[in-house]
Amino acid sequence: MVGGQEWMVKLMCESHNHEMTKSLVGHSYPSRLTKDEKIIITDMTKSMVKPINILLTLKEHNANSCTTIKQIYNARSAYCSSIRGSDTEMQYLMKLLEHDQYIH
Numbered sequence: 001m002v003g004g005q006e007w008m009v010k011l012m013c014e015s016h017n018h019e020m021t022k023s024l025v026g027h028s029y030p031s032r033l034t035k036d037e038k039i040i041i042t043d044m045t046k047s048m049v050k051p052i053n054i055l056l057t058l059k060e061h062n063a064n065s066c067t068t069i070k071q072i073y074n075a076r077s078a079y080c081s082s083i084r085g086s087d088t089e090m091q092y093l094m095k096l097l098e099h100d101q102y103i104h
Helices: 033-046 049-062 068-085 088-099
Strands: none
Touching: 033 049, 033 068, 049 068, 068 088
16 A cells, blocks of 8 residues: 555456567667677777668677667767766867867
8 A cells, every 4th residue: 555545456367468579679688788799889989980880790790689770879979978088079079179289
């Protein structure tokens, strides 16, 4: 009893009301990136490889991979954020311009 109200769940039928999925693509647990995949994404991001080509490379290494393009974008974003640290994108850009002695 929570907040003075009672509620109850009744089991009407002991079977699922839908069929099992044929593919686990998009499900969070089987789609998570492994440590090796994160390293591949980081290395390919440093080499300016497009996200779709990164995904194709991961699929070539593991045909059963459930990784999606969204996870590639998220991993690339996390990598770029880790390089910048607490700086915003503009602050980081200004530091790079000053470091390389560009006139701004």
